[in-house]
Amino acid sequence: MVSFDCIIVGSGHAGSCAALSAVEHGCQSVLIIDKCPEEWVGGNSYFTAGAHRTVHGGLYDLLPIIKNTPSQEAIDLIDMTPYTKEDYVSDLMRLTAGKSDPSLVNALVDNSRETVQWLADRAGIPFVFSFNRQAYEVDGRQKFWGGMVLGVEDGGKGLIAAHQRALKEAGVVVWFDTPALSISVREGAIAGIVVLREGREVELETRAVVLAAGGFEASAELRAKHLGGSWDKAKVRGTPYNTGDGFAIAQAVGAKLTGDWSGCHSTTWDANASASAGKRDLTNQFTKSGYPLGIMVNAIGERFVDEGEDYRNYTYAKFGRAILHQPGGFAFQIWDSQVAGYLRQEEYGDDVVEKIFAVDLQELAEKIADNGLWGKEPFIKTIMEFNDAAQQCARESPDLRWDPAVKDGLSTQSRRTQLVLPKSNWALPLDQPPYIAVKVACGITFTFGGLAIDANSAGVVSESGRVIEGLFCIGEMVGGLFYNNYPGGSGLTAGAVFGRKAGRGAAGLMTLQIN
Incomplete structure (x- = not known):
């Protein structure tokens, strides 16, 4: 049986962050699987503008991670108000009518600035100031608004291209055209995952599975079921491969569903x-x-x-x-x-x-x-x-x-x-x-309902309330963070924050195995 230290389901931003984090923290063999063909790599992340909402101390706090560093003359004409933890939490809770899980909100906000730094340093994400989307020129000055200032050069395309380079350098294996069929559990802990590989079922051995397979927004049937009948007429903004498969295999091993299953972005x-x-x-x-x-x-x-x-x-x-x-x-x-x-x-x-x-x-x-x-x-x-x-x-x-x-x-x-x-x-x-x-x-971009996770580890919580050892959930599959609405740029940041946590948790299982 083929064995990996960590297997990640989904090749988007969150999954890529989990893979890089797993390698960084000690996993020797990391596999990403995705049911899409290689030309659809990146999931919904590819279709974004690359916006990352983060706590920051203003212009000079973020300049060191920016690729499109302006000249000093241009810098002197930029108005960028600091965005505090209180601002971020307030915006998120205001837009979700106070329904967001406070533990998830705090984990996202508290780790946001450190995580964008990590993305720049570890993954080589080419961050830029989002002049074209988040600033207007007023009286000759570039005035940023709405609390969100970071984008990525060439948007989602540039984001995924940078991840692909970093994954290759880190030695992460990526299999496309490989849907996940089921998760194997032994004595209450993850033991492996069954995939469809080149037309046959293959069982892979692993102690850590990270679910980053997106929501169900590309399934007209599930949209109508959960969001309402008219949603079968919505236009799919991104990948056609996010059809809710990850939820089915997670529920089969006792994962708890939570969050706003009637809401979406x-x-x-x-x-x-x-x-x-x-x-x-x-x-x-x-x-x-x-x-x-x-x-x-x-x-x-x-x-x-x-x-x-x-x-x-x-x-x-x-x-x-x-x-x-x-x-x-x-x-x-x-x-x-x-x-x-x-x-x-x-x-x-x-x-x-x-x-x-x-x-x-x-x-x-x-x-x-x-x-x-x-x-x-x-x-x-x-x-x-x-x-x-x-x-x-x-x-x-x-x-x-x-x-x-x-x-x-x-x-x-x-x-x-x-x-x-x-x-x-x-x-x-x-x-x-x-x-x-x-x-x-x-x-329609992504759906808000998802799996319950522990905010500290991104570990999946079971129906009984315990964390399922070795099973993690990140990205658009996380439930309880967004309700009805959300502040733009929070999705990619959340994917990275919880992706890092999942990768670290997966590597921690290897330490336990050695001990």
């Missing part, structure tokens, strides 16, 4: 994108996150969310869901010429998305009616009422100044006029043509 996604999987050349570019700069209307011409409720990286995970539940499951994002230059080119470039242009509102209504709008007159009425409300707020509060990098207070609410559904910040009237519209849908 979704986002505003290109309505013309494929429904079944992301595109590996465009990856995250199908995201359409410019809605705080304008408004979104549904098929009957009505707004349905407060586009300025909060910074984009605190709202996109729930606004995708809101779009799915609109008539027809789509919406239109609308802007005028005042903000067109602030739309990110990687998401809204002419070679990325179909844009609709119009010289007046009547023409805009006609054109988007050709793309699915059901009610032209209600649509025009919605914009006129929005414009009136935004103009009245500006008249009553002349000291307020539009600033996309802060919550500027420019809203649709004033003493004279209050919309039933406000826009709480960044409410500029749409009155300077040409107008731009983009059709969007709901893209």
Whole structure:
């Protein structure tokens, strides 16, 4: 029987971190298996922007790990507020309505800064300041907003490429086209795993199995079962191979399910994108996150969310869901010429998305009616009422100044006029043509329900409440961390934090075996 010190199920960011950590802490033979073919390496991590949310002390704290180090002249023009532990915990608990497991939250937050340093040093992750996603140029200064400043060069592609180089250097073996079928247990501890290898079942011996196989978001059947019937129509943003297999094999050995099984991370996604999987050349570019700069209307011409409720990286995970539940499951994002230059080119470039242009509102209504709008007159009425409300707020509060990098207070609410559904910040009237519209849908990223784990070790907790010796769970398979919503950039950081813990725990079993 072939034996490994540690076997990891899943080739994404979390699984790669676990493998590198296992080698670092003493495992001599580490295997990663993935049911996908090699060309789909990286799971959902490949499709991200590489955002990592971390506690930090400001600009000079993070400069040493940044690859795109600006010149001193440019550094002097950067505004980056420190992001404290209290900020991180507050944001996470606020967005999840206080439901997140405090032990998981504290483990994530307390280890975040050390972990991004480890990623840079050990895995060679090419971190960059996320100017293109998390900063706006205001009065000649780059102003970061929303607590999240770190990205990765070339996004998820660059993240996984760096991991693949580090894994090869560390001597980690990777088998693709190798689904996990079951886990073997002996005397209450992990003894091995059965996989399908080149058409036949093979039992591999190991004392440590790390589950990093993603959620069930790519299974329309499981989405409908757990999230609700309409979710079978959501567009899969990433890999088509995350179909919930890991949960089934974990439950078979007594693992406890926990967390928000009716919740998921979704986002505003290109309505013309494929429904079944992301595109590996465009990856995250199908995201359409410019809605705080304008408004979104549904098929009957009505707004349905407060586009300025909060910074984009605190709202996109729930606004995708809101779009799915609109008539027809789509919406239109609308802007005028005042903000067109602030739309990110990687998401809204002419070679990325179909844009609709119009010289007046009547023409805009006609054109988007050709793309699915059901009610032209209600649509025009919605914009006129929005414009009136935004103009009245500006008249009553002349000291307020539009600033996309802060919550500027420019809203649709004033003493004279209050919309039933406000826009709480960044409410500029749409009155300077040409107008731009983009059709969007709901893209599902990952599901929130998962396995119960011990926050200190990432060990899987059984139905009886004990930790199953040798079984670990990380990444999107972890339950109890995110509920209903989440702060952007937390997913990759959590994958790395708990991946390191799992690798260390796997190596610790080897020490026990020797003793």
